[in-house]
Amino acid sequence: MAITSANQLELLQTAEAVAREKMIDPGLVVEAMEESLARAAKSRYGSEMDIRVSIDRKTGRATFTRVRTVVEDEELENYQAELTVKQAKQYMSDPQVGDTFVEEIPPVELGRIAAQSAKQVILQKVREAERDRQYAEFQDRQGTIINGTVKREEYGNVIVDVGRGEAILRRNEKIGREAYRPNDRIRCYIKDVRREARGPQIFLSRTAPEFMAELFKMEVPEIYDGIIEIKAVARDPGSRAKIAVISYDGSIDPVGACVGMRGSRVQAVVNELQGEKIDIIPWNEDMPTFLVNALQPAEVSKVVLDEDAERIEVVVPDEQLSLAIGRRGQNVRLASQLTNLDIDIMTESEDSAKRQKEFEERTKLFMDALDVDEFFAQLLVAEGFTNLEEVGYVELDELLTIDGVDEDTANELQARARDVLEAAATAAMERARELGVEDSLVDFEGLTPQMLEALAEDGVKTLEDFATCADWELAGGWTTVNGERTKDEGLLEKFDVSLEEAQGMIMTARIALGWVDPSELEAEDDSETEEEEGEA
Template sequence: MAITSANQLELLQTAEAVAREKMIDPELVVQAMEESLARAAKSRYGSELDIRVSIDRKTGRARFTRVRTVVEDDAVENHQAQVTVKQAKQYLADPKVGDEIIDEVPPVELGRIAAQSAKQVILQKVREAERDRQYEEFKDRKGTIINGTVRREEYGNIIVDIGRGEAILRRNEKIGRESYRPNDRIRAYVKDVRREARGPQVFLSRTAPEFMAELFKMEVPEIYDGIIEIKAVARDPGSRAKIAVISYDSSIDPVGACVGMRGSRVQAVVNELQGEKIDIIPWNEDQATFLVNALQPAEVSKVVIDEDAGRIEVVVPDEQLSLAIGRRGQNVRLASQLTGLDIDIMTEADEAARRQAEFAERTQLFMDTLDVDETLAQLLVAEGFTNLEEVAYVDQDELLSIDGFDADTANELQARARDQLEEANRKALENARALGAEESLITFDGLTPQMVEALAKDGVKTLEDFATCADWELAGGWTTVNGQRVKDEGVLEKFDVSLEEAQTLVMTARVLLGWVDPSELEADEAEAEVDGEEDEA
């Protein structure tokens, strides 16, 4: 076909119609037409030429032009699209590098193949524009609840019509016993929006904790207004959930507001979640108090927190154990998710037995190492002494404060403790050297002989070996695998070395070896302090 006056206006009318149908900018369609016509013209005049097409937005007239760019004399690569400054003087009065010489060329007549090619270019550009429009529309809805209509099911995944596009609800994001049929209404949480080659992909979820939080925000005006905040959510989708809330207005009870009059608000959320039981818990800054609340309805007798390990021990009455653990461990698992801590639950009887075992073990330690009778050893344990270092280097007044201890007894105990420690250190160094530990590691400040021995047993025998260690390899830590926290044993963990102390030791070794510049280290520390102050502010 030829671009004649008879069909010039049809170009604009077609652009308007396509843009209206696809809900995109008409300008994008016109630009696609210009590109397709330019490609067809190149096939007619030669691909080496720089042919451009501009369509008048009012009349629809397509203007075909050939463009040549002025370049340096020795920079000409394409003689059809480039000219030198000297050659350009035939067309321009004062040509400069970068100037363009524009000549109008006759419009091309599109054959069947060229017309088909132009159509494909236009369709491709329109599809890209439509995808961009869909992505821009839905990317801002990530993290919100969306309503849609079930269109079909594919391999257990639900394809949902969400208006100007489709979304997918994967089968692992559905609540267990849910089933849907075409044209069913569905409400879900927009978990992710991705730009992919086949178009924007919208992923929905009904099992995400955020879905429950958003449902409460819709049902409880105080949450929407910011008076009440949802601090944490833990779910066993379709079965049970716990949600922690806090009120910033002392006159409003956060739990009561979320429950609503006769349970109306929470019941609306429960109905949407297929009868999922919801425990609404008051959030508290104090971890122990928060955990006691999180383990409701079980009663808690005692809480012991190990902040370094991120673990917490909870003691409950014997008759409350099954209630605290819950069916298949559900209650304690949700409480753990809510608090972000690993929870060990034990009965009062178990804790008493453990305390007795620890007491007997420490008593035996002092009897064997200090050569004292059972009564004296039990006195030391009862006063809180747990190891020889505490006895050897504690202020003597603390020993004298024990009933029946005089200065001679205190001096003798401390002398024996120091002798034992020195002998233990000597043996540890002998073992470490026998294992191949080098003096660079033995004399490194911050490592005891027992630590050096433990490192040598683990294959760390030089300061270079030590400097390559990660802090968690030394102090131990926790790794989350498939949603479960797994313990990583540290080489120096039994010596109560924290992650921060391990990191300091490793960085000091790297500085000594010249691997790290001390000035850079100080700059990083100063930057970290500034960031910390900004976070606090």
């Protein structure tokens, strides 16, 4: 078939029809046609030629042109697509390197093989354009809820028709043992959209916490309007969930608004989630108070928060323990997810036994170290003293507030405490020296003899060794592996060295060794300060 004999408007009509069917830009289809015709022409005239095809968007006329570029004599490589300045003077006046010479060539005859090849090129281009359009559309909708129709089920995964494409609801993203049949209506959360070789892949979820949050946004106008905000969601899909909400309007109760008249709003969400029980909790910036709310319906007697370890210790009445933990630990697990804290729950009797043990250990410490009787040691513990450092170096007036302690007794207590501490420091330094600690580390400010002993036992014996340590190796920390937090013991953690203090000491050591330029650190600090001020 020759292009010249073909109905030229048929090209445009075909492009319009394909674009309308695939819902893509007609210009992309025309460009695919131009590329396919150019490829067919190259197979006729020679693959080394630079042949281009232009289809008039109004008349449909296809124009075939051969393009040659002007190059230097020594750079001439492709005689079919390039020509020298001397050669170009035959066709152009005053040619320059980089100019192009374009000449029209006769249209090609499209044989059966060429026509089939052109068809494949057009189909491929159309397919790519359709994939790009689909990816862009669903990428923008990621993080929202979509309604679809079940098409089929493959190995437990549900294939969902979402209008202009197919999406997949994996087996582990279904609630409980949900079963679907073809043509069932389904509502899901668009969790992820990925661009892959076989086309954009749309992954759905019904177990994601965000799915519940979006459902509440649909049911509660105050959330949609921003008057109420969902601060956190924790789910055990199909069984139970907790959602924390806060109101920015003092006249609106966030919990009541989410529950609705006679529970109508929350019930609509429960029905969609296959009967999942939902606890709606008021959010509080004070984490212990928020945790007390999150552990409802259990009552809490006492809360102790360790912010550095991101752990929280909760004491409940003995009869409330099973309620606080929940069936198979469900209640405390959801509360932990909601607060992002590890929760240790103990009963009042266990807490009392723990505190009694600590009291006895401190009493024995004071009895042995200060050579005082049990009553006096208990008196010190009751007054809040926990170690010898506090007794030895506290202001004298604090000891004088204890009943029965005069100035002479207070001075004697401090003298005994300091003697014990100095003896321990001397022994620790001797042990560190035996292990090979060098003067460079001994003279480093901020390290006590006991710290030097602990470092030496772990092989840190020089200032260079110390400077290569990471801050968490000294202060300790927590590592999350597969969703579980594990404790990393620090070499100086038992000496109450914080992460910030460890960072400061390590950086000071590196500066002392000349590894770091202090002026560069100051410049970085200044730039960070400027960025923070700019954001503010």
